[in-house]
Amino acid sequence: xxxxxxxxxxxxxxxxxxxxxxxxxxxxxxxxxxxxxxxxxxxxxxxxxxxxxxxxxxxxxxxxxxxxxxxxxxxxxxxxxxxxxxxxxxxxxxxxxxxxxxxxxxxxxxxxxxxxxxxxxxxxxxxxxxxxxxxxxxxxxxxxxxxxxxxxxxxxxxxxxxxxxxxxxxxxxxxxxxxxxxxxxxxxxxxxxxxxxxxxxxxxxxxxxxxxxxxxxxxxxxxxxxxxxxxxxxxxxxxxxxxxxxxxxxxxxxxxxxxxxxxxxxxxxxxxxxxxxxxxxxxxxxxxxxxxxxxxxxxxxxxxxxxxxxxxxxxxxxxxxxxxxxxxxxxxxxxxxxxxxxxxxxxxxxxxxxxx
Amino acid sequence: xxxxxxxxxxxxxxxxxxxxxxxxxxxxxxxxxxxxxxxxxxxxxxxxxxxxxxxxxxxxxxxxxxxxxxxxxxxxxxxxxxxxxxxxxxxxxxxxxxxxxxxxxxxxxxxxxxxxxxxxxxxxxxxxxxxxxxxxxxxxxxxxxxxxxxxxxxxxxxxxxxxxxxxxxxxxxxxxxxxxxxxxxxxxxxxxxxxxxxxxxxxxxxxxxxxxxxxxxxxxxxxxxxxxxxxxxxxxxxxxxxxxxxxxxxxxxxxxxxxxxxxxxxxxxxxxxxxxxxxxxxxxxxxxx
Numbered sequence: 170x171x172x173x174x175x176x177x178x179x180x181x182x183x184x185x186x187x188x189x190x191x192x193x194x195x196x197x198x199x200x201x202x203x204x205x206x207x208x209x210x211x212x213x214x215x216x217x218x219x220x221x222x223x224x225x226x227x228x229x230x231x232x233x234x235x236x237x238x239x240x241x242x243x244x245x246x247x248x249x250x251x252x253x254x255x256x257x258x259x260x261x262x263x264x265x266x267x268x269x270x271x272x273x274x275x276x277x278x279x280x281x282x283x284x285x286x287x288x289x290x291x292x293x294x295x296x297x298x299x300x301x302x303x304x305x306x307x308x309x310x311x312x313x314x315x316x317x318x319x320x321x322x323x324x325x326x327x328x329x330x331x332x333x334x335x336x337x338x339x340x341x342x343x344x345x346x347x348x349x350x351x352x353x354x355x356x357x358x359x360x361x362x363x364x365x366x367x368x369x370x371x372x373x374x375x376x377x378x379x380x381x382x383x384x385x386x387x388x389x390x391x392x393x394x395x396x397x398x399x400x401x402x403x404x405x406x407x408x409x410x411x412x413x414x415x416x417x418x419x420x421x422x423x424x425x426x427x428x429x430x431x432x433x434x435x436x437x438x439x440x441x442x443x444x445x446x447x448x449x450x451x452x453x454x455x456x457x458x459x460x461x462x463x464x465x466x467x468x469x470x471x472x473x474x475x476x477x478x479x480x481x482x483x484x485x486x487x488x489x490x491x492x493x494x495x496x497x498x499x500x501x502x503x504x505x506x507x508x509x510x511x512x513x514x515x516x517x518x519x520x521x522x523x524x525x
Numbered sequence: 526x527x528x529x530x531x532x533x534x535x536x537x538x539x540x541x542x543x544x545x546x547x548x549x550x551x552x553x554x555x556x557x558x559x560x561x562x563x564x565x566x567x568x569x570x571x572x573x574x575x576x577x578x579x580x581x582x583x584x585x586x587x588x589x590x591x592x593x594x595x596x597x598x599x600x601x602x603x604x605x606x607x608x609x610x611x612x613x614x615x616x617x618x619x620x621x622x623x624x625x626x627x628x629x630x631x632x633x634x635x636x637x638x639x640x641x642x643x644x645x646x647x648x649x650x651x652x653x654x655x656x657x658x659x660x661x662x663x664x665x666x667x668x669x670x671x672x673x674x675x676x677x678x679x680x681x682x683x684x685x686x687x688x689x690x691x692x693x694x695x696x697x698x699x700x701x702x703x704x705x706x707x708x709x710x711x712x713x714x715x716x717x718x719x720x721x722x723x724x725x726x727x728x729x730x731x732x733x734x735x736x737x738x739x740x741x742x743x744x745x746x747x748x749x750x751x752x753x754x755x756x757x758x759x760x761x762x763x764x765x766x767x768x769x770x771x772x773x774x775x776x777x778x779x780x781x782x783x784x785x786x787x788x789x790x791x792x793x794x795x796x797x798x799x800x801x802x803x804x805x806x807x808x809x810x811x812x813x814x
Binding site for chain 2: 261262263264265266267268288291318322323326336372379435
């Protein structure tokens with residue numbers, strides 16, 4: 170397997186550790202025994218491989234290392250949030266004391282310098298945590314840059330600002346391998362596409378959320394991205410696209426399944442709600458099956474949660490008022506058991522498929 | 526070129542182009558002769574609040590607009606300044622803005638039909654100290670004169686005296702405090718509106734959004750056109766012009782409204798406003814409340 174990213178390197182290290190654990194078990198049970206020469210060759214090979222991976226990608230060699238890495242990720246995230254907020258409030262504290270040329274210069278310089286700093290940091294930061302922190306601060310500076318220009322020059326608020334924000338978030342996400350920034354980019358893109366879909370009908374762009382169908386084109390586009398774009402170096406990113414694709418498709422559908430008045434369709438609300446309920450059930454089932462077949466665990470889990478929400482909201486509509494509460498929750502519990510049996514069956518039947 | 530270098534170049538170009546587009550748009554809006562320039566006072570431009578960001582050193586002014594309505598007999602409020610149920614926003618005008626007004630307001634389907642329609646963009650005509658304001662002022666003065674006569678005829682009637690005091694307060698506010706900037710028209714065609722209102726020192730055209738609802742005054746359903754607001758409801762005050770507003774925020778918070786100023790506000794090619802100049806005026810005594 171070609172090692173192209175830290176995620177690949179960590180998987181390789183985990184494979185070596187798992188192999189050693191299994192080898193030790195087999196030796197204890199007397200199934201397998203290596204000769205001293207074989208053991209020496211194996212240890213030499215594995216030491217060299219792990220050392221190279223640690224040098225190039227700063228991987229975690231053991232469980233303790235993994236726990237510490239998790240702590241570093243949390244610290245990096247909290248640090249990024251705090252620094253971004255600090256930049257925001259710093260500017261608000263002092264911007265009124267500068268003339269317009271100075272304000273514009275500071276805003277543009279902040280965006281350029283933090284972005285340039287992120288790229289430079291990426292060259293020297295083996296762990297990646299500092300780069301991720303810098304990337305989030307750079308994104309915050311750019312959002313502030315455009316938002317403040319709008320305030321300074323009283324520019325008409327527009328959904329078009331979402332597009333460059335999404336673009337820079339994408340650049341930073343792919344540079345620093347940060348899924349959080351990818352999520353930010355996706356949210357900006359979803360908002361932009363939905364607002365555009367609404368404005369084509371003459372609607373005021375800020376009201377795009379009042380017609381949930383506006384989100385459907387963005388959802389389909391998101392789900393198709395991993396199929397159209399190879400992610401050899403960012404093996405974790407396709408899952409993010411798929412999860413957001415499923416959420417962007419079915420959460421609006423859930424809203425319409427309960428509130429048909431919000432639909433673009435000028436039909437009777439109960440007809441609209443019935444149609445979207447049926448679509449919701451069928452659609453989530455399709456995505457569960459598709460995810461199981463393709464080995465997309467995140468798609469299966471997300472679609473399954475949404476299927477359960479669709480089902481439980483229907484149960485609530487049918488039975489909450491007419492059933493005793495103990496019986497209502499007993500039915501919910503039985504339904505969950507049914508899901509367990511079905512999923513166990515699916516797991517037994519599904520072929521082993523490689524993730525793209 | 527390495528992948529990192531490609532990301533670097535892409536990001537730099539993106540930041541540069543985005544800023545260029547934003548600044549270029551602002552320059553274009555302010556280039557050439559302004560679309561209109563109005564001399565607004567502290568009545569039409571009030572300090573915009575910073576929503577709890579007390580450390581915000583920036584300063585903005587909110588454009589206060591209202592609309593005129595036909596005088597009514599409501600003793601609580603003889604005049605009305607709400608931006609909904611506007612008499613001039615007729616069914617024909619709403620249809621010209623893109624609303625579907627085919628369903629009669631008194632039909633069974635009307636509430637649902639019009640309730641589903643979302644706000645739409647419109648060009649709004651803002652009139653400064655014009656016929657709409659004079660009509661409002663006249664209504665308040667007439668109402669006050671009536672209350673004065675009634676109070677004089679019944680000097681021991683506590684209710685009459687209370688009503689007189691209330692109307693005196695309204696008259697005072699209408700003459701000194703309330704905004705003189707009225708929304709008087711709306712349409713989809715900016716050029717047609719400017720042709721109808723050619724005085725660029727009295728009428729500004731701004732972008733806003735409009736809604737339609739079914740309302741039932743006197744229990745009879747009819748179509749109501751409403752102005753939701755301006756696209757750009759506030760104006761940034763640059764540092765160079767800050768001097769004229771030194772104490773405006775504090776004065777406004779104390780409800781003294783003693784601070785007075787005249788601000789030249791221009792609307793540009795993209796109908797985005799900006800502050801051209803500010804001249805402080807002599808403060809007036811805090812009005813008795």
